[in-house]
Amino acid sequence: MAYDIHQLRSAPAHVVLSSCDVGQTVVRNGDEILGFTAALLYSGTKTVLSSVASVDDGAAVDVMAAYHRGLRQGYRPARTLADATLIQPLMPFVCFGSS
Numbered sequence: 001m002a003y004d005i006h007q008l009r010s011a012p013a014h015v016v017l018s019s020c021d022v023g024q025t026v027v028r029n030g031d032e033i034l035g036f037t038a039a040l041l042y043s044g045t046k047t048v049l050s051s052v053a054s055v056d057d058g059a060a061v062d063v064m065a066a067y068h069r070g071l072r073q074g075y076r077p078a079r080t081l082a083d084a085t086l087i088q089p090l091m092p093f094v095c096f097g098s099s
Contacts, residue, residue, distance in 0.1 A: 002039030011044035014077065018064045018093075019055055037096055046097050047077045053092035063088050 005011065017036070037050045049067070051060075063084050070080030078095040085091045 002036055005036075005039050005043050008043065011040065013045065014047045015040050015045050015049070016064070016067070017048065017050040018060055019057065020051065041097055048096040049077060049081060049093060050096065051092050052094055055092060059088045059091060063091050063093065 037048045040048045066084035066087060067080055070083055071077065075083070081093055081095045085093065
């Protein structure tokens with residue numbers, strides 16, 4: 001829950017949320033963005049990779065494996081995600097934050 005993230009002493013630098021549609025947000029009156037990705041960014045997480053629509057589990061496995069291989073090779077998250085989704089071009093993953 002977002003409440004639990006705000007209770008951490010320090011936020012994780014990089015979070016990957018590789019399933020569901022947890023990257024979706026809602027904008028409320030006053031232009032406040034609500035959602036789990038936003039909660040992580042507000043808490044100090046620098047990079048959040050999440051999905052903005054439903055994800056096929058089997059396809060997500062291939063993309064996430066390619067994504068983590070790219071990170072291990074030292075590539076930046078946004079570039080790594082772009083490269084990883086070439087194998088499954090309709091994946092709804094988005095890289096939020098500074099990468």
